Amino acid sequence: MVESAHYGHLVILNSAGANVFSLGDSQAPIFPRSSIKPIQARAMVKLGLNIEPRLLALVIASHSGSDEHIAGVRELLAEFDLDENALQCSFDLPLGENERKLWGEQPPIRIAMNCSGKHAGMLATCVINGWDTSHYLEMNHPLQIAIKR
Secondary structure, three states, X not given: OOOOOOOOOEEEXXXXXXXXXXXXXXXOOOOOHHHHHHHHHHHHHHOOOOOOHHHHHHHHOOOOOOHHHHHHHHHHHHHOOOOHHHOOOOOEOOOOHHHHHHHOOOOOEHHHOOOHHHXXXXXXXXXXXXXXXXXXXXXXXXXXXXXXX
């Protein structure tokens, strides 16, 4: 019995960035989405983000939208004198099935989005570095430039 099957492309690079092994199309464009959150978070930490591990976990991972997760994102924002109005992620319902049921008929909000923790971390990193928070997602923003390095 097969429990699950995964399809995709695999590329292994050496420390110089040379392709040493690949399966599938190594040149295929991809949308890495949440899989690069740890890389983004590493850059934020290098840029001065120093927060409790439980809050850093919200920056690194997708969350289900539980009350505890939303409270953690609010706490992270408040620690840097921000609120959820600063978030530029999309409006969404909680990701978790149980959390969505508990949400009921409430409208989608940004802080319920599964990546609101990452966005809160990005905003906090901007505050730490004195960078503008109103356009932190733009490719030419200092935060995005630092993450790409």
